[in-house]
Amino acid sequence: MSSAFDLGLGVLDHALVDSEGRRCGKVDDLELEGVRDGNPRVAAILTGPSAWSGRGRIGRVVAAIVRGRLVRIPWSEVDRLDSAVHLRKTAKELGLGRGDVRAAKLVERIPGSSL
Amino acid sequence: MRRAVAVAVVFLTGCGAPEDPAKQADDVHSVAAEGALLAHEASEDSLDAFTTEHAKALRKLLGQVRPAIEDAELARRADGVDAALAALADHPGDRRRAAVLERRLEELAG
Amino acid sequence: MKSVFSIALGILAAIGGFVDIGDIIFNVAAGATFGYQLLWAVVVGVGGIITYAEMCGRVAAVSGSAVFDAVRERLGFGVGLIALVAAELVNLLTIAAEIGGIAIVLQLLSGLPYRVLLVLAVLALGLVLWLMPFEWIERVFGYCGLALLVFAVAAIKLHPDWNAVAHGFVPSTGTGNGWVYAYFVVGLVGAAMIPYEVYFYSSGAVEEQWTAKDLGVNRANVLVGYSLGGILSFALMISAGALLLPQGIQGELLGTVALVAEAPLGQIGLILALVGALAAISGAAIDSSFSGAYSIAQFFGWEWGKYRHNSGAPRFTLAWMVMLVLGFLIVVTGVDPIMVTELSVIFSVVALPLTYVPILLVANDRAYMGRYANGRFANLAGGFYLLVVFVIAVAAVPLLLLSNMGQG
Numbered sequence: 005m006s007s008a009f010d011l012g013l014g015v016l017d018h019a020l021v022d023s024e025g026r027r028c029g030k031v032d033d034l035e036l037e038g039v040r041d042g043n044p045r046v047a048a049i050l051t052g053p054s055a056w057s058g059r060g061r062i063g064r065v066v067a068a069i070v071r072g073r074l075v076r077i078p079w080s081e082v083d084r085l086d087s088a089v090h091l092r093k094t095a096k097e098l099g100l101g102r103g104d105v106r107a108a109k110l111v112e113r114i115p116g117s118s119l
Numbered sequence: 120m121r122r123a124v125a126v127a128v129v130f131l132t133g134c135g136a137p138e139d140p141a142k143q144a145d146d147v148h149s150v151a152a153e154g155a156l157l158a159h160e161a162s163e164d165s166l167d168a169f170t171t172e173h174a175k176a177l178r179k180l181l182g183q184v185r186p187a188i189e190d191a192e193l194a195r196r197a198d199g200v201d202a203a204l205a206a207l208a209d210h211p212g213d214r215r216r217a218a219v220l221e222r223r224l225e226e227l228a229g
Numbered sequence: 230m231k232s233v234f235s236i237a238l239g240i241l242a243a244i245g246g247f248v249d250i251g252d253i254i255f256n257v258a259a260g261a262t263f264g265y266q267l268l269w270a271v272v273v274g275v276g277g278i279i280t281y282a283e284m285c286g287r288v289a290a291v292s293g294s295a296v297f298d299a300v301r302e303r304l305g306f307g308v309g310l311i312a313l314v315a316a317e318l319v320n321l322l323t324i325a326a327e328i329g330g331i332a333i334v335l336q337l338l339s340g341l342p343y344r345v346l347l348v349l350a351v352l353a354l355g356l357v358l359w360l361m362p363f364e365w366i367e368r369v370f371g372y373c374g375l376a377l378l379v380f381a382v383a384a385i386k387l388h389p390d391w392n393a394v395a396h397g398f399v400p401s402t403g404t405g406n407g408w409v410y411a412y413f414v415v416g417l418v419g420a421a422m423i424p425y426e427v428y429f430y431s432s433g434a435v436e437e438q439w440t441a442k443d444l445g446v447n448r449a450n451v452l453v454g455y456s457l458g459g460i461l462s463f464a465l466m467i468s469a470g471a472l473l474l475p476q477g478i479q480g481e482l483l484g485t486v487a488l489v490a491e492a493p494l495g496q497i498g499l500i501l502a503l504v505g506a507l508a509a510i511s512g513a514a515i516d517s518s519f520s521g522a523y524s525i526a527q528f529f530g531w532e533w534g535k536y537r538h539n540s541g542a543p544r545f546t547l548a549w550m551v552m553l554v555l556g557f558l559i560v561v562t563g564v565d566p567i568m569v570t571e572l573s574v575i576f577s578v579v580a581l582p583l584t585y586v587p588i589l590l591v592a593n594d595r596a597y598m599g600r601y602a603n604g605r606f607a608n609l610a611g612g613f614y615l616l617v618v619f620v621i622a623v624a625a626v627p628l629l630l631l632s633n634m635g636q637g
Contacts, residue, residue, distance in 0.1 A: 014596075017301045017309070019294065019530050030530035032300065049532075064306035087597045089294040104532055107543035117540040119360055121475030142637075145419035149479040153488070156478070160491050166499060180482070228477075 017035065019088040020077075020100065022050060028100035031089060033058045049077040051100065073093065075099050138187055146184045147193060151200045151228035158207055160220035163213045168212035171205050174204045199227045236446055240454040242371025247458025248465070249513030251323070251420040251574040253486055253506060254567060258635060259413045260469025261480030263405060267388070267395030268463060270414045272398060274421025275459035276397030278450050278618065280610040281585060284592040284603065286426045286447035287414050292597045296431040297527035299591035313528045314584040316329075319520045320425055320572035320579050327514035328354075329566025329633035333483045336584075344561060347515045351557045354514055356596035358549060363535040365438045370512030376505030377579035377585035379465035379490050379498055386493035387471035392465055412476035414438035415621045416571070421462070422618070427584065432523040436536050441601065468493075481567055518556070571634060579624040581618040589615060 020029045023078050032055035035048040055074030056063040079097055083090045095101040154177055161170045181201055188194045203220050210216050259267045285296050297316075302310035315443075331354075332346040340344070357366060390556035403410040439447065468489050475482045480486065483506065518534075526533035526545040534544040540546075560566055589611045592603045603611065 018304060019298055027530055027532045030528075032306075038275065056306060059306040073621055076544050086295050087298075101532065104543050106545055108540050109544040112540050113538075114359075116359055119362075119537055144479065146479070148477050152476045153478045153485060156476070156488055156492060157484075160488065160495075160499070163495065165491065165496055166338070169337050169484070169487065169499060169503070171335050173482070173488070176482050177483050206565055 005021075012090075015049070015089050016084060020049070021088045021090050022095040022098070022100065023090075023092055026101065027097050028095035028098070030076075032056055046079050048079055049082070051075050051077065058071055096111070124167075124169045125210070125218065128183060135196060140190055140193070142166035143184055143188050143190075144193055147181070147188075147197045148228050150181045150204075151224050153177060153206070154200060154204050155221050155224035158203075158217045158224055161207065161211055161217035161223055164214065165211075166218050167211040170217075174211075178204045178208070203227070230574060230585060231595040232363070236449050236601065239450050241456070242368050243373065243454025244449050244458045245371040245374030245377070246459070246507045246509065246512045246516070247455060248377060248509050248519075249323075249420075249423070249462050250326050250376070250483075250510050250566075250570050251416075251423060252462055253330075253465060253509070254418050254464035254481065254570050255413065255420045255574065257469040257473075257489065258419060259484050260466040260471075261473035261478060262635075264470040265394045265467060265472045266401060266403045267410075267417060268394070268397035268411055268431075268466060269400045270417040271421065271462045271466065272461060273617065274417065274418040274506075275455060275613040276478060276610070277418065277422045278426060279455045280614050281422070281427050281588055281605070282430045282455065282579060283340065283451045284588055285431035286434045286439070286451060287444060287601055288497055288588070288597060289431045289594055290439040290443050290447055291441050291599065292603045293435060294597070295428070295435050295523060295527055296591070297524045297586050297615055299476075299594075299597070300583075301528055303587040303590045309528065312580075312587075313524060315583055316424060316428075316578045317522055317571065319577045320517055321552065321555055321559065322569060322576060323425060323517045324514060324521065324552055325421065325559035326566055326570040326573045327449045327510050327517060328553075328556050329560040329569060330483065330510040331507065331514060332512065332560075334503055336485055337487065338503055341366070344563075347557060347561055350511075350514075351366065351553055354511065354518070355550065355553055358515060358518070358535075358541060358553075363433070366515060366535075367433070370508050373508030374505055374512060376501045377461050377493065377509060378464070379501035380468050381460060381593065383490045383493045383498060384464045384468040384471065387468055389467055389471040391421060400402075406632070406637040408628060409630040409635055409637045411624065412628040414634050415578055415625050415628055416574050416635070417462075418483055419581070419625070420618065420623055422581060422585075422614075423460075423574065423577045424580060424584040425517040428521040428524055429488065430517045430525075432519070433554050436534050440535065444601070450505040465489075483567075485562070514553075514556075517551045518552045521552040522546075549620070568634075581612065581624050582615075582622050585618050587616055 010085040016034060018031050019027055020031060020087040022028050029051045031049050031051060034046050035050055036044060038045045052074045053064050053067055054074035057067040080096065083092045083094050091098065096104040157173055159168060178201055183199060185197050188197060203223050207217060207220050289295050300312055304312055328347060328350055331350040332343055335346040335350065336343055468479050472492055480617050487499055487502045493500035522545050523533055525548050531544045532540055532542040559571065591597055595602050
């Protein structure tokens with residue numbers, strides 16, 4: 005359905021929020037299917053630094069410098085859309101927000117990190 | 120582009136060292152007048168740390184203008200202001216001295 | 230639904246937190262150079278920040294998203310990244326200027342060496358940010374900043390020509406050097422509308438977990454708080470104009486600013502001026518550090534906010550620490566913090582369009598705002614100020630050069 009497709013395009017660069025309300029990245033790119041058979045759909049959301057290589061020249065340069073992962077979130081995992089994309093599962097289950105997990109190990113070493 | 124950068128660099132580094140004698144006179148007057156004000160406040164009991172540190176800051180400001188001054192009279196005045204500020208910085212709590220320095224700086228402000 | 234008391238407290242914090250080192254320096258220098266002739270420029274700036282802060286607060290309350298979230302959506306990844314980099318570079322200059330300002334005020338109070346005080350300032354700021362909850366930070370520095378109201382008393386006690394003061398509120402081309410006058414107009418409007426303020430205000434609304442029910446609080450904070458905050462700016466300019474201009478004293482040192490309060494009011498004026506400046510500049514250092522961290526976290530989709538606790542938003546936490554350290558490194562080189570202040574304001578002005586265009590766009594977006602999207606008045610004011618912002622953004626650097634950084 006073209007309206008679902010437009011909706012999908014409309015979420016590009018919007019925030020991803022998991023089922024617990026945690027922010028876990030942005031919609032960095034979209035995986036489309038069915039474009040050639042005239043029935044375009046958004047198959048999946050792509051997120052992570054590698055996904056920036058599809059976002060123009062600046063995106064390619066930054067993706068090459070940062071060299072991060074790519075996480076593919078099937079469109080079926082999307083719960084609802086408002087200003088952000090709300091997902092059905094937690095960030096951990098989807099493999100998102102790993103940067104925060106790594107950074108937390110550093111921050112937790114300092115006393116008072118739960119403040 | 121390179122020329123623009125060069126102009127910017129020259130401009131930024133040259134900032135604060137005016138060549139124009141009228142501007143120099145204004146700067147010396149400004150420091151002298153402000154020094155007089157500072158000395159006045161010190162004579163009426165101010166915070167010693169403030170008097171010392173601000174007098175030093177004024178001396179530093181004067182020091183930026185002083186090297187470019189060619190007029191002998193203006194240079195003499197600037198040196199007088201500098202000496203008065205130095206005395207104020209060294210004796211911030213001495214109210215009577217501050218009153219004397221205030222008059223001196225007022226004279227030099229012209 | 231917040232009580233009237235709570236709203237009043239918020240307004241007080243907004244007033245006390247209104248000025249930062251850029252406002253202090255530009256308002257006093259403008260007073261010393263042009264007397265009361267530039268008061269209208271402050272009005273323009275205050276009107277601009279009221280208009281856009283209201284929008285930012287509304288966006289955050291209604292959508293739960295802060296303004297920089299929308300920058301990437303509105304401008305795309307590439308242009309958005311340019312906007313982020315520009316915002317962060319300019320913000321770093323601001324942080325550096327504020328940290329330098331704190332050290333100068335501490336030096337005036339204590340006589341301790343400048344560089345030692347720089348280290349002390351950064352450590353103290355870091356400690357406060359690490360330990361204190363968001364609201365406490367805003368309230369404490371906001372209330373202490375109210376000490377700057379001493380300049381309102383000073384202005385009255387200095388017996389300015391109130392007729393001339395009234396004339397200063399009417400826009401004019403001023404007397405004296407035209408380039409310097411224009412430079413001050415740009416600086417005064419820029420200092421009032423400096424980008425970190427709107428990024429911080431909108432993120433702060435999310436930190437305090439505002440909802441649509443808090444739109445009234447938002448309006449009160451902004452309309453009453455920022456208008457009254459503008460009075461602090463007027464007071465700085467008027468008292469400087471009354472005291473410094475007649476004596477031919479140029480007003481570009483923080484010690485000079487303090488003297489302006491001491492002359493009519495004695496030692497108590499001096500102390501209130503220094504303590505108020507310390508609080509206001511420290512608050513601004515905190516706000517701008519957080520603003521830098523908010524922006525990068527919001528652009529990349531990291532979890533963010535003091536309300537998530539330090540370990541709950543670890544990349545955000547590390548980001549503000551890095552911002553503080555980088556700001557410190559800039560100013561520990563010994564560069565003159567007053568010059569850094571002026572440059573930070575002028576370069577912020579250049580970046581203003583990149584800041585304000587996305588805000589106006591997202592405030593009009595029904596997907597974000599539902600029925601709370603901009604009405605006609607908000608769009609009129611928003612559009613007018615966008616025009617102002619574009620004009621001064623283009624004029625900023627040429628005027629910096631033509632006016633010899635306000636020296637003439």
